[in-house]
Amino acid sequence: xxxREIALLGESVLRxxxxxxxxxxxxxxxxxxxxxxxxxxxxxxxxxxxxxxxESKRLIIVASKPTKRYxxxxxxxxxxxxxxxFTPLTDTIEKDWEGCLSIPSIRALVxxxxxxxxxxxxxxxxxxxxxxxxFVARVFQHEYDHLNxxxxxxRVENNQDIISEKMFLTLIAxxxx
Ligand code: NI
Numbered sequence: 001x002x003x004r005e006i007a008l009l010g011e012s013v014l015r016x017x018x019x020x021x022x023x024x025x026x027x028x029x030x031x032x033x034x035x036x037x038x039x040x041x042x043x044x045x046x047x048x049x050x051x052x053x054x055e056s057k058r059l060i061i062v063a064s065k066p067t068k069r070y071x072x073x074x075x076x077x078x079x080x081x082x083x084x085x086f087t088p089l090t091d092t093i094e095k096d097w098e099g100c101l102s103i104p105s106i107r108a109l110v111x112x113x114x115x116x117x118x119x120x121x122x123x124x125x126x127x128x129x130x131x132x133x134x135f136v137a138r139v140f141q142h143e144y145d146h147l148n149x150x151x152x153x154x155r156v157e158n159n160q161d162i163i164s165e166k167m168f169l170t171l172i173a174x175x176x177x
Contacts, residue, residue, distance in 0.1 A: 004053040049146030060143035081120035107168035109161035
């Protein structure tokens with residue numbers, strides 16, 4: 001099992017509506033999830049959607065953990081979600097920084113619901129409900145958007161909220177001191 005190339009912004013697969021997965025227990029789905037987990041681990045990201053490895057299917061991984069880019073991220077087991085959906089639990093929307101493996105070297109402030117209820121199917125075919133807050137809710141909504149042909153830049157309110165990754169790292173280094 002190997003990692004896969006990441007689709008970069010401009011690839012049409014990132015702008016397509018991904019197809020629902022009929023049977024989450026299918027071996028091919030497990031293989032896809034495994035490849036995505038390896039690719040995510042290799043890239044140091046906190047989430048990945050199948051279209052980002054050129055598979056237009058409704059499967060995402062949310063894997064929050066503290067990294068150089070996101071030092072405050074909570075630690076959680078990497079979670080594979082098939083056919084995920086969500087509803088906001090409150091109207092509260094917050095802006096915070098996001099980046100994307102498909103859009104290297106850029107960061108931007110993105111408004112997202114801060115509290116959501118997520119429903120998904122796992123690789124054993126179980127339907128699960130889980131509530132996410134703040135950073136994890138943000139990662140989920142970012143990955144979910146990829147399934148609908150959206151990237152986080154589509155949600156930026158003002159072009160001045162877009163900065164280079166280098167400046168972003170300088171910014172958070174300052175906040176940590
Ligand atoms: Ni992304």
